Amino acid sequence: MGPVSKYLQTSGLHFKVAWQMDEHAVDQLNKIDVNYLKQKAENFAINTNELMDESDVLNSLEDETTLPVLRVAQKKCLAGESSHDERPKDEMQCFQASVLRPILDQIIQSMTERFSKNKQLVMDSHYLDPRTFQKIRIDPKELDGGALEKMSKLAKVNECSLKTELIRFANLFPNLI
DSSP states (O other): OOHHHHHHTOTTOOHHHHHHHHHHHHHHHHTOOHHHHHHHHHHHHHHHHHHHHHOSTTTTOOOOSSOOOOOOOOOOOOTTOOOTTOOOSSHHHHHIIIIIHHHHHHHHHHHHHHHHTTHHHHHHHHTTSHHHHHHHHHOGGGGOSSTTHHHHHHHTOOHHHHHHHHHHHHHHHHHHO
16 A cells, blocks of 8 residues: 555545645656566566475466567568557567556556545645644735635535634634634
């Protein structure tokens, strides 16, 4: 389980930090170096084979450490024509196109759909965190610039009155605990 997943399951979750961690994770997924990933997978396969060689029980098993080279049927086309639906000749390119890229695209799309659509709501809920109340008490201008805009629209409440009530509540909060 990755650091973002662990953090999202903590009880002291800070919304802004969680949002930033998610954005960073999506950026890192977009920048994945396929050669680095391939090297890590090969090292894993080699290490697994070494562990299996040391074990008597698993001695008869062997994992493949490279992608299998498959014989590719050539598409017939007329002289001078090129076929656009040919399978890549390199096994690594084929693996990237048929396995790696679809998986990464699905992960990125899922994370983006879950968090990006709700960005403004997550940022607004940050102001409802009691840890943010002290900042609001010290500087009520913390709520300027679009803060609580999405929340006020969803609740069908005047944005200005919502901010005023939050400032009032933030000032009363230390007396409540």
